[in-house]
Amino acid sequence: MQTITTDNWLLTVGTFLPLVGVLVLIFIPKGEEQLIKTLGIVTAGATLAVGIFTMFRFDFGQAEKLQFFVDVTWIEVIRSNYTIGLDGISLPLYLLSMVITFLVMIYTWDNMPDAGNPKAFYILMLLLQVGMAGTFIAQDLILFFVFFELVLLPMYFMIGVWGGEDRRYASLKFFLYTMFGSALMLVAFLALFFQTGAESFGFAQLIEAGAGIDRNVQIWIFAGMFIGFAVKVPMFPFHTWLPDAHTQAPTQGSVILAAILLKLGTYGFVRIAIPMLPEGAKAWAPVIAILAVIGIIYGALCCLAQTDMKRLIAFSSVAHMGFVMLGIATLTEFGINAALFGMIAHGWITGMLFFVAGAVKHRYHTLEIKRLSGLLTQVPRLGWILGLCAMASLGLPGLAGFWGEFPVILSAYNPGFGLSEPLFRTLMVIAALGTVLAAAYLLWLYQRTAFGEPTEEFAGRTTHAVGAAVAPDHADDHHDAHHDEELRDVTVTEWIAWTPLLIAIVVFGVYPQLMFRVFDPAVTELVARLGESLNP
């Protein structure tokens, strides 16, 4: 793998800058909430600025090469180095993590979850950011593993402290599932290292040496990695932590989880499991594809059965990640490109959907679909945004979601490297049915929540509904206390936090080439290298 080392301080600064913010925040008294929030946002903004600068310095003409490459000795005895670099596959994800963290922090400005304590909350978000960005730049298995695990604890606390009613159960479930996956993954990493007899844990060496391992051994090692990454994605049948975690997490946690944390798993497949173990990948591809399609259909059916808006969006993530995994499992340039696009698009769209769900919850104090109705009449702008995101999520052409789904389905028609065509074509048909189901559950969700008149419970809240509007028989209503509140449409903070995502959904939907252009060289090289070892 060729590397470019100009400006190689950029990635280190971009990744660890949030730690500076953490150190500063630790010494600020808890009471200074405005100052804490400002500092958090400034740190995330500065990090994003470094990220954007990185993007301008990135040589798109050589996107297949690792740029800003650093390789310094870290733990000599175990032959692990501080090796970092960025190529076309990781650049968009690296930037996505920075953008999302920044926007989530802005959103938190006046949407602090009920448990309070912005100091701890902002510190955790900054720590998460370090882990997420680090995972995308790591070019050494051990370094990757450290960053991969670094996100665990902050997210555990974010769900467990600031989450909903079942937060303790959900956070522990999230933690143990992921831990289980990564423990086996670590065993697989070590097995890979010793089986190849590589000089170091660097990706480049392992990719070169991995293909030489005996096929059966590759299959076993791939199994270990598969469990680790599949739990994170999450793929059916390892997905059960996801609905709980998403539903219970605070809005900020859900957005970060959906937009970035899930991508760590799919990224792991593309970056580590498949290139390092080509034979293993080929043997596992049908299994992955079948599980992916089961995930698509199962996720969609679960969505149809949900009564809670947030839970529905969570299950839709299972379905969408199914498309991503199907694309990866085809082992074709086309499929992997589409899968990568799907990862980014899902990050924007589902992130936005969770934002909207959070906004609805904030206003109505419920997410139960049957109690919500007529968003378009009460909070029209929010209603329209929900509409746009739902359309994008179901894969309407012209919006970003389309480019993560349609090409994946197409790519399954012609899987690479002699994978069974009948199987993949059958899966293609089933996956296509999945898009129909997706349209069904999203449109149905939209119809039930946005159309029609507001339910009796919330009727009349846009107008100045003081005291008199409340019927006596509502006296025992749990949410009575909130009845006097005036419903507000999208606030300024929300506009600031959401507009970049909405613009991205539309722009990249209309002109996806902007993104494919970045991925493609790196993906081409990846598939070419697969070809060398699979068809010698």
Added chain:
Amino acid sequence: MIAAIVAQLGEWTAPVIDWHALAPELILVVGINLVLFIDLNIGEARKWAMATLTGFVLLAAFVPVVTLAVIGDASREMFDGRYVVDHYALILKAIFLLVAYVVVLMSQNELEEGGYYQGEFYVLMLCSVLGMVMMASSRDLVSIFVALELLSIPAYMMAAWRKRDVRSNEAGVKYYLLGVFASAVLLYGMSFLYGTTGSTKLVEIGEVLASGDLIAMQVVAIAFVIAGLAFKVSAVPFHSWAPDTYEGAPTPVTAFFSVASKAAGFVALMSLIFLAFPTATGVYQPLIWVLAVLTMTVGNVMALRQTNIVRMLAYSSVSQGGFILMPLAVAGTGDASQSAVRAVIVYLLIYAFMNLGAFAVVIAVSRKTRSGEITSFGGLFGYAPGMAAVMTIFMASLAGIPPLGGWIAKFNVFKTVIDAGSGAAYALAVIAAVNTVIAAAYYMRVLRQVWMMPAPDGDITPLATPAPVTAALGITAIGTLVLGVLPGLVLRFGDLQDLTGALGR
């Protein structure tokens, strides 16, 4: 008969003594007498000075360890190679002295406020540390046994230190009876070893065992020696004393047992395996494999059910012992033998930091809550965020989450085991991986209390942590963090050659 002895006296020549190499032990001996003497001659009001004095003795003993490490490139052998000061011994001595120092920091207020016998306590503790420091250098069955008894017998008394507390008495008696029993088993095995090989020197035993097939008595001997030491490291099924002793003993003493005594047991085990039994892989490997699997699994499953924090930490320490045993289970297979010593030593060092830290938090918090229940940690994040943060560091480190020290310890162990590459090794690695997850469940349960639950009695006055405990927390927390990010600092220690190379093996 006397005439015969007198006749032999003529042939006796004084052994060459390397005073520099023996300096840590000698300083400790002087220190023990000093503490004892001063304690007898000062008034009750000034007994607090004993802790300070003990701390200084330990630091003083640390100085020659450092100078030896800086100067010494070759190992220093004494008494015909039966007492050796090499890199392996030095790093272990450093660990023991460091642990003892932190334990002194943790004990000071506990003893003062409990009105315990401070002077005697520190004397006994120094004796025990002396035994440990000797253990690191012992290369002979006799000196190993002497060191073991020297470190154990004061420990029996320390366990029963709260003499008006029935549970503390129970702790002491249980520890004593089972400990003595274990010593007997160990001694029995050693006698067989001596009988069949004709030597008490580990290296010579190793040579005889390597020269031919093992006879049945030698197999029994190895099994007995390992079983006897398994008591010391509280490996399942020889662990039953640990939870009761740990719960009953004063908390700083428990911390001392769970880290230092256990480490000493592992040191003896390592010296024996690598010097005396290196060729008997067929005997000790399966034995330790089973011990490791049982220890980590049973320890974890029992820890899951505990509601008392000290009992939970006791079982957690049993389970961590299983992880430390892992590399020894493959110590004779392929490349793993090279890294097994390092894996154990690094684990012992990092484990010392994080486990002592966890106990220090327990001491600090229970000073306020007067309770040992895990639920008493509720609300800590609210009223003592700093303490909550360090507890998070220790628990997450014990669970093995990067980038904290515990992770690098576990990683090394896994690396060694997978390096062995045999089927049994892979099976062990997978079992250990599953165990890591089980362990995470109970460590996270503590963190759940700390972060997510309200204070059980609604009492949210801040903690008043005494300065020595704060110092102990600082040392352990920084150690845990730094070793996780820069493990290279300690990973240089514990090369196999440090132990065996000097002896020409």
